[in-house]
Amino acid sequence: MKEIALHVLDIVQNSIEAGATRVAVTVTEDTERDLLTVEIVDNGRGMPPDVARAATDPFVTTRRTRPVGLGLPLLALAARQSGGSLTVDSRPGEGTRVLVTFRSGHVDRPPLGDMALTLACLMAANPTLDLDYVHVRDGREFRVSAADLRSRLDGVGLGNPAVFAFVRDYIGAKIREVSDTGRTTGAGTRTEPAGDRALSN
Ligand SMILES: Nc1ncnc2c1ncn2[C@@H]1O[C@H](COP(=O)(O)OP(=O)(O)OP(=O)(O)O)[C@@H](O)[C@H]1O
Ligand SMILES: [Mg+2]
Numbered sequence: 001m002k003e004i005a006l007h008v009l010d011i012v013q014n015s016i017e018a019g020a021t022r023v024a025v026t027v028t029e030d031t032e033r034d035l036l037t038v039e040i041v042d043n044g045r046g047m048p049p050d051v052a053r054a055a056t057d058p059f060v061t062t063r064r065t066r067p068v069g070l071g072l073p074l075l076a077l078a079a080r081q082s083g084g085s086l087t088v089d090s091r092p093g094e095g096t097r098v099l100v101t102f103r104s105g106h107v108d109r110p111p112l113g114d115m116a117l118t119l120a121c122l123m124a125a126n127p128t129l130d131l132d133y134v135h136v137r138d139g140r141e142f143r144v145s146a147a148d149l150r151s152r153l154d155g156v157g158l159g160n161p162a163v164f165a166f167v168r169d170y171i172g173a174k175i176r177e178v179s180d181t182g183r184t185t186g187a188g189t190r191t192e193p194a195g196d197r198a199l200s201n
Contacts, residue, residue, distance in 0.1 A: 002074070002078065002110055003110055003111050003112065003113025003114070004027075004036075004038060004078075004102075004110050004111070004112050004113055004115075005112060005113035005114050005115040005117065005118040006113060006118070007038075007071075007074070007075045007078065007100075007110075008025060008038065008040065008115065008118050009118045009121070009122065010071040010074075010075070011040050011071060011072070011075065011098055012025065012040060012042075012118075012122055012131070013071070014071055014072070014096075015040065015042035015044050015096065016044075016126060016129065017044075018042065018044030018045045018046070018096065019044045019045050020042035020043050020044035020095065020129070021043060021128070021129065021130060022042065022043045022129075022130040022131075022132075023040065023041070023042045023043075023129065023130070023131050023132070024039075024040070024041045024042075024131075024132040024133075024134070025038070025039070025040050025119075025131070025132070025133050025134070026038070026039045026041075026133075026134040026135075026136070027112070027115070027133075027134070027135045027136070028135075028136045028137075029104065029135075029136065029137040029138065029179070030104075030138065031104070031137075031138050032138070034103055034104045034105050035101060035102075035103065035104060036084075036101070036102045036103075036104045036109070036112075037099065037100065037101045037102075038099075038100045038102075039097065039098070039099050039100075040097070040098045041095065041096070041097045041098075042095050042096050042097075043094070043095040044095055044096060045092065045093065046090045046091045046092040046093055046094050046095055046096055047088075047090040047092065047096060048092055049090075051090075052088045052089070052090040052096070053088075055069075055072050055088050055090075056072050056073050056076040056086060056088065057073065058070055058073040072086070072088065072098070075098075075100060076100075078102075078110055079100050079101060079102055081108045082102045082103050082106035082107075082108045082109035082110070083102070083103035083106050084100065084101035084102040084103055084106075084109075085100070085101055086098065086099070086100045086101075087099045114172075115133075115135070115171070115172075115175060116167075116168045116169070116170075116171035116172035116175060117168055117172075119131065119133055119144070119167075119168075119171055120158075120164055120167045120168035120171065123146045123149070123158040123167065124157075124158050124159040124164050125159070127157055127158065127159065129146060130145070130146060130147050131145070131146040132144075132145045132146070132147075133145070133171070135174075135175050135178050135179075136178075137178050137179050140178045141178065142174045142175060142177070142178045144170075144171055144174070146158065149167060
């Protein structure tokens with residue numbers, strides 16, 4: 001089963017391919033409402049309404065190497081299989097917003113996965129991308145932005161191996177901090193991966 005963090009990697013890749021210079025990813029966990037939402041907003045070139053409407057159909061793609069696009073349809077399927085949904089709002093010339101919801105406790109809900117690794121990779125591979133991440137769980141919140149990290153690094157790139165490892169560990173620890181205190185045994189059907197792997201939930 002694919003992890004949500006890997007889907008996020010895919011969806012942010014679409015934003016980058018659409019020329020976005022800014023991408024904001026927000027993960028919200030609401031235990032009370034049994035709801036997990038992931039929102040990805042970019043300032044890329046956007047899509048005309050018909051493309052946006054059809055974008056969750058695997059036969060819609062602007063890629064030239066093969067005739068189907070799978071990023072959005074696979075995420076839409078994962079969302080639907082766990083009682084949620086995916087919506088795409090897009091305006092040509094302005095940007096795109098992908099909103100995905102999952103029933104948190106649904107037996108088929110993919111695990112969040114290693115979001116810290118996804119973010120560290122995106123930051124390392126895209127030195128000029130303004131990537132903002134917010135993780136909210138039951139009102140507690142962690143925010144990180146690539147622009148802020150870069151300004152503290154005094155010219156050392158986020159692709160530097162030591163910096164990459166630091167950023168990944170830092171984000172992982174912070175997300176765990178936000179997630180851990182709210183953890184309940186109520187989710188029943190979910191099993192925790194062994195050990196202390198960052199971000200797995
Ligand atoms: N953020 C975005 N901004 C502009 N267009 C987008 C965006 N996301 C998706 N699209 C459009 O929707 C199409 C379908 O996206 P999807 O991720 O499903 O497939 P793909 O990117 O074409 O292929 P794959 O993800 O399998 O490599 C894209 O080809 C692109 O035209
Ligand atoms: Mg894609």
